[in-house]
Amino acid sequence: MAKGIVIYYSRSGNTKEMAEIIAKAMNEADLPTDCKSVDKVKAKDLLDYDAIVIGSPTYYGHMAGPIKELIDETVAFHGGLDGKVGAAFSSAGNIGGGNETTIMGIIEAMLIAGLTIQGDPQGDHYGPVSIGKPDDRVREQCRRRGRRIAELTKKMLV
Numbered sequence: 001m002a003k004g005i006v007i008y009y010s011r012s013g014n015t016k017e018m019a020e021i022i023a024k025a026m027n028e029a030d031l032p033t034d035c036k037s038v039d040k041v042k043a044k045d046l047l048d049y050d051a052i053v054i055g056s057p058t059y060y061g062h063m064a065g066p067i068k069e070l071i072d073e074t075v076a077f078h079g080g081l082d083g084k085v086g087a088a089f090s091s092a093g094n095i096g097g098g099n100e101t102t103i104m105g106i107i108e109a110m111l112i113a114g115l116t117i118q119g120d121p122q123g124d125h126y127g128p129v130s131i132g133k134p135d136d137r138v139r140e141q142c143r144r145r146g147r148r149i150a151e152l153t154k155k156m157l158v
């Protein structure tokens with residue numbers, strides 16, 4: 001059976017809160033999904049999942065170091081993630097603070113690894129973004145993204 005994982009790095013809890021909402025929505029949309037802090041994930045664990053969702057706080061317009069380290073460690077099985085579904089999200093301190101460049105950085109790495117990424121014409125286009133603590137708008141975007149990832153993953157495995 002297909003399964004997903006939401007991986008996050010979070011110092012003050014904002015990205016973690018987004019991760020938990022996305023994972024809950026994926027589970028509720030019938031894609032069994034784990035939600036783990038990046039320090040609890042080994043790169044090779046990613047091989048076990050059909051959908052890989054990664055969230056990071058925006059640090060100087062980029063993903064945080066521990067997320068980049070995890071991605072870099074996947075070089076040990078480069079090509080092994082080909083065809084899985086990917087998605088990304090980010091929390092930042094400020095509007096215009098670089099959360100979309102953070103998401104795009106994660107998505108660029110996912111594309112190189114062969115993951116399939118779906119944008120969103122109505123919701124947050126590249127992936128959910130939050131300014132500080134998630135508000136109602138962000139929570140809805142996270143639920144929406146979680147549902148969409150689950151639907152796409154199940155469709156691709158038919």
Ligand SMILES: Cc1cc2nc3c(=O)[nH]c(=O)nc-3n(C[C@H](O)[C@H](O)[C@H](O)COP(=O)(O)O)c2cc1C
Pocket residue numbers: 009010011012013014015016056057058059060061062091092093094095096097098099131132133
């Ligand atoms: C090292 C560092 C760099 C940061 N760089 C940015 C930045 O470039 N733009 C921005 O808007 N916020 C920046 N922030 C703020 C965080 O992205 C923001 O507080 C985020 O919500 C933290 O997520 P967390 O609660 O999951 O740790 C930075 C914070 C830290 C600690």
